[in-house]
Amino acid sequence: MKKQDNEILYQEESGYKDLLLRKSMKMRLTETLAFVVGMLMLSQFFNTRTDVFKVMAFAIAIAVVGLAPFLYKSLLRPSYKLSKTHLIVTISGQETRYPLSEVEPIFEGRHLYRLSGKRESLMVSRQFLSKLNEQLFLYQKGKKRR
Structure with missing residues (x-):
């Protein structure tokens, strides 16, 4: 399975x-x-x-x-999805999946992130950004344990 x-x-x-x-x-x-x-x-x-x-x-x-x-x-119809392992960005119908290992905030508490080495602005609410930061923290914490 x-x-x-x-x-x-x-x-x-x-x-x-x-x-x-x-x-x-x-x-x-x-x-x-x-x-x-x-x-x-x-x-x-x-x-x-x-x-x-x-x-x-x-x-x-x-x-x-x-x-x-x-x-x-x-x-553009931008939409964003957050899973345990990926950030999924859909703009103009094109879906791009970024592994959380390639997502890092540039400025704490802001909407600017480095996604796969590129500086990107995430056009989402503060609530989504806090969920993303929380998931990034959990992902990094789980990665360090292994």
Whole structure:
């Protein structure tokens, strides 16, 4: 009979707040580029010293930052699963399994982790991160006993 090490202990789909606060550097750069493009287009139609330009620039900033998580959620559909031995990350339908031996936090209490040698941002709640850290601790503790 097959050993049941890969039972899912905890799973979560990224919510709006998680996507807003814990996005990756790539996503932040995309938002910045979208804002810059919006500002360049806006400056073609309005004088930059007018109040209309300032209000529209503020509206673009709110739209880019506020609406981007909805866009990420609908396009990327990020979800995370935690088992006894693996962290399973699903983004855009592609599932990637990371053994817990290749998962380590970069900053304690933060959402940045090194997954198989790459720096990644986990767009999950604090509850999921605490479960992950707890499982990493248990995994390391069990590994030292052997």
